[in-house]
Amino acid sequence: SFLQAVPREEDRHWAAREGQPPERAPSRVGGQQQVRALVPHPTSSNPTLLAFAQGDTLTLLRPEPQNGWLYGRAQNSAR
Numbered sequence: 030s031f032l033q034a035v036p037r038e039e040d041r042h043w044a045a046r047e048g049q050p051p052e053r054a055p056s057r058v059g060g061q062q063q064v065r066a067l068v069p070h071p072t073s074s075n076p077t078l079l080a081f082a083q084g085d086t087l088t089l090l091r092p093e094p095q096n097g098w099l100y101g102r103a104q105n106s107a108r
Contacts, residue, residue: 032064032087032099062089064101079103
């Protein structure tokens with residue numbers, strides 16, 4: 030995968046309590062999962078594709094891929 034879940038403080042507490050790595054806990058913001066980009070996705074000529082840099086935090090707008098795509102918003106973007 031090119032995305033990594035971003036564990037929050039309560040996720041770390043859950044992981045310690047359950048004996049699991051923090052990456053196994055769902056990280057949610059207002060019910061939406063946050064992930065960190067492991068690789069960049071540069072700007073393209075297609076305006077519907079989100080550009081982001083390696084290490085950027087993205088908020089997934091849908092919990093599961095739709096038609097093979099994840100839908101999300103970058104923290105540093107209005108899109």
